[in-house]
Amino acid sequence: MKIEKLIEEKNLKLTSARRELLEIFFHSAKPLSFEDVRSRIKMDKATFYRNVSKFEEQAILGSFESNDKKRYYELNTLPHAHFVCKICNGVECIKEPFSMSLDGYVIEDIILKGVCKQCNK
Amino acid sequence: MKIEKLIEEKNLKLTSARRELLEIFFHSAKPLSFEDVRSRIKMDKATFYRNVSKFEEQAILGSFESNDKKRYYELNTLPHAHFVCKICNGVECIKEPFSMSLDGYVIEDIILKGVCKQCNK
DNA sequence: CTCTTAATTGCAACTTAGTCGCAAAAATTT
DNA sequence: AAATTTTTGCGACTAAGTTGCAATTAAGAG
Known part of the structure; x- marks a missing residue:
């Protein structure tokens, strides 16, 4: 499956937190904040932020700050x-x-x- | 002077905090955060935020959130x-x-x- | 399959931008 | 100049995000 392959390629360990996170991002049409993710699955915020940072370092995710003081993350697809x-x-x-x-x-x-x-x- | 006139037009009271704030924004080429203003003059953050909000309501200032979790304010000039x-x-x-x-x-x-x-x- | 090691998780404590309540101070009205 | 209203400044608070640390989990070696 693509998540396993992606994690493998980037030399990361596949944990359940990472699988759940990527699963959500793969199925979302919009960028998501921690709150958005939190409303879908139970996850500690430290775990969330540490993982999305790592995903950003590996260019799996991109992010930006919105108007509401929250940061929004999404899969790194074509620039838009x-x-x-x-x-x-x-x-x-x-x-x-x-x-x-x-x-x-x-x-x-x-x-x-x-x-x-x-x-x- | 233009600051007095502007304050007058918007039915606000001219206080020294407001004069100092507008003076700074009139002379800045870039949007400024509270930290930026704070490095130029001594002003309580509550006073700063309450005044810039009021200025925004009156369309004197505009603002946006940057990448560093700080909000930047500037005079409402031509859209750019x-x-x-x-x-x-x-x-x-x-x-x-x-x-x-x-x-x-x-x-x-x-x-x-x-x-x-x-x-x- | 089990042991070992290194990375990850979850919790709590912390940081930082911004907000709010309230008493003191300053502006405006009478 | 007195009375009323608004603003200021302080401290306490909120909420997003970060960090330290002990407990847990993943993955490679034997």
Whole structure:
């Protein structure tokens, strides 16, 4: 299965915490915070944060800080922008690819802030 | 002077804390966190946060959360993007105007994350 | 399969940005 | 100048995230 292979490739040990975490990220369409994960499975926050940091070091996950003082994590797939709603604090992935460049800078992520579709009605 | 006029217009009371705060924001080229302001003047954090919130309500200031868990504030001028460096955590304003739109969404701010000019050398 | 070793987990204590209640101080109204 | 209202500053508090440490678990060697 892909989780086992991924962990193997990165020379990490496969623990149940890691399997559960990756399982969740593989099945989520949005970036998730600790709270989001916590609402799905029981996991100590130290375990969560230590594992997601390790996954980030290994480029399995990426993350960004949202508007609500929480950090959101997701699988490192193709580069794409994120939208953060200032009303509901919801976080979404924007599928349409972005192109933006700036001399001398490396742009790795784009976060758009404003009002999402739902809250705009 | 413009600070007095601005405060007047927004029906706020002009206190020395507010004058000092606005003075700093008027002379800064970058968004500032409480720590940044604190390094320039002595001010209680409750006073800082209560005033910047009030200024935000009155659309005098705008703010965003950076990568370092700190919130950065700046005068509400023309819409422009911000760049946040993941190496030095520096925050900069991008002068070039952006144009990006997304059906059904209101985009109010754009934050680019990556590596800044300095750290890229 | 069992032993050994090294990594991981879970808990509690801690850190840090930001918030809140309240009494003292400063502004504005009368 | 007195009365009323708002703001300030302090300390206590909150919530996300980090760290130290003892107990547990994974994985390789025999």
